[in-house]
Amino acid sequence: MLNVLVTGGAGYIGSHVCVALLEAGHQVTVVDNLCNSSARSMDAVQSVTGRTLNFTQMDIRDTTGLVSVMQARSVDVVIHLAGLKAVGESVQSPLAYYSNNVGGTLSLLHAMEATGARRLIFSSSATVYGVPDFLPYTETHPTRPSSPYGHSKLHAERMLRDLCHSSGDWSIVALRYFNPVGAHASAELGEDPRGTPNNLMPFIAQVAAGLRDRLTIFGDDYATRDGTCVRDYLHVMDLASGHLEALSYSATAAGFHAFNLGTGQGTSVRELLAAFEATNRVRVPHEIGPRRAGDIDAFWADPARAVIHLGWKPRHDLADMCESTWRWQLAHPRGFQ
């Protein structure tokens, strides 16, 4: 049993990670400033697991506050998900992204240094790779992010690498997530975007539910099999289990290690839409619109390193992703509100 601090644990991915941690018997402490989430997700985590966690509303840039929470809870390991994640917003407000994602990570590292915690699992992103030189992306693919968001993730990784070079005490795993979708099987937890969803799956779900008129497919003239962009969608519970495996790995592997978490399967926008309609027997009205600035034609993961070294294996298929999204959408049309 570990005492795990989860930063950003009230968010979409963090709340599912908390479920996996509690079900594995760990003690969980969440720090989140709720800038993009609701504390009700914490109630849902406790209700689906039947276990309690400790929640503190706090900004991770408050280093002193973090130190006191970590000392009070005897934190051994940190899973660091707190951060901002909207690519377009990062172009408009780059300093907010560097402050939260780079400054926030720096503050957390200071708090870890002060309290003696030396194991960290970091939420990185496939967006660190940028325009592909080859596919699927391996972890050795060059990193050339194309947005302030992507740069903030890569800067954070850089700090983590440098820290590991400075001392052999640290054990840090960066998980580069591809496109997480889906919801917990209970339909009590899921993605709860504020305002208009930026991402494809929650947008599809809201159109299917009649909350929005139609989906606009951002371009059908890409160099892909059906002209729409191809991505590597993975179930959020498979992503959550990857964190458990990374925790085990970090117990014995000193230094900095990066792993892709994706299924290795590319799915186009049209294919995801068709899968959602077929699985859930719903219609999703849609139209073709112009390309969205900055979108890459296609990318997907080579997950071999995570499969071999972490023993990670995604278990859910595209139908599970669509079905769980839809059940969450139906059960909670207004999310956690």
Ligand code: NAD
């Ligand atoms: P989310 O917005 O649902 O969760 C992030 C959480 O962090 C939120 O609860 C937010 O309130 C909190 N937070 C933000 N800044 C904070 C701060 N300064 N102090 C304390 N709390 C703060 O997003 P998510 O989809 O769950 O993403 C979690 C992590 O995974 C992020 O770091 C994101 O960059 C990364 N990631 C997400 C995706 C994705 O598609 N969802 C893909 C790759 C990587």
Ligand code: WQD
């Ligand atoms: C998927 C596809 C869109 C909405 C983003 C971030 C990335 C990572 C995951 C954090 C694209 C198309 C979308 C819509 C559409 N996040 N689309 N109509 O862009 O692959 O990745 O989230 O690290 O950094 O960039 O995901 O879900 O936004 O889009 O046609 O209304 O769906 O053009 O091809 P993306 P997405």
